[in-house]
Amino acid sequence: MKRLAWLTALATVATVAVLALADGIVEIVGYELIVAGLVAAGFMAVGPLRPARIVERTPITISPASKNHPPQLQRLEWLVEFGTTASADAELRLIPELRGLAAARLEERHGVDLNTDPETAAALLGTGAWAYLDPQRPRRFGRSALSPQQLETIVSAIEDL
Numbered sequence: 001m002k003r004l005a006w007l008t009a010l011a012t013v014a015t016v017a018v019l020a021l022a023d024g025i026v027e028i029v030g031y032e033l034i035v036a037g038l039v040a041a042g043f044m045a046v047g048p049l050r051p052a053r054i055v056e057r058t059p060i061t062i063s064p065a066s067k068n069h070p071p072q073l074q075r076l077e078w079l080v081e082f083g084t085t086a087s088a089d090a091e092l093r094l095i096p097e098l099r100g101l102a103a104a105r106l107e108e109r110h111g112v113d114l115n116t117d118p119e120t121a122a123a124l125l126g127t128g129a130w131a132y133l134d135p136q137r138p139r140r141f142g143r144s145a146l147s148p149q150q151l152e153t154i155v156s157a158i159e160d161l
Contacts, residue, residue, distance in 0.1 A: 011038040083146055090146045091139045098154055099133045105161040129157030 011034050069077070083094025103114040106121055114121045115135050122130040132154055
């Protein structure tokens, strides 16, 4: 950031000098060149535009073992991976997927509809899983993502159905 501050100060001095010494079109062209240089220097000084905390937490490589998995399994692996690193992915992708799996299991094994009979569904799933799978649960953005323990509780409850 110090480098950016120095570049800003230098560009300001150069701009004042150009405006004081020249008349007409030279002022405008000189000013535009200085501003363009300042913008380019700012981008180079600041670095990438992606927030560092997301870059650090979001893996970008695929494990060698998962390359041979079917596309449906790869999709679930990515949902779990991102759902345990970012709350938005958990709320918008992973939890709805788990809710759909729970609804299908409840319907086929117990004849219970998750949306129309939430009391029975809650009793069958248990309170730990129901806290996340409740269709009336408001989305909680900005909070921490699902922990592996929370995910294990939910998946175990679905498997036990």
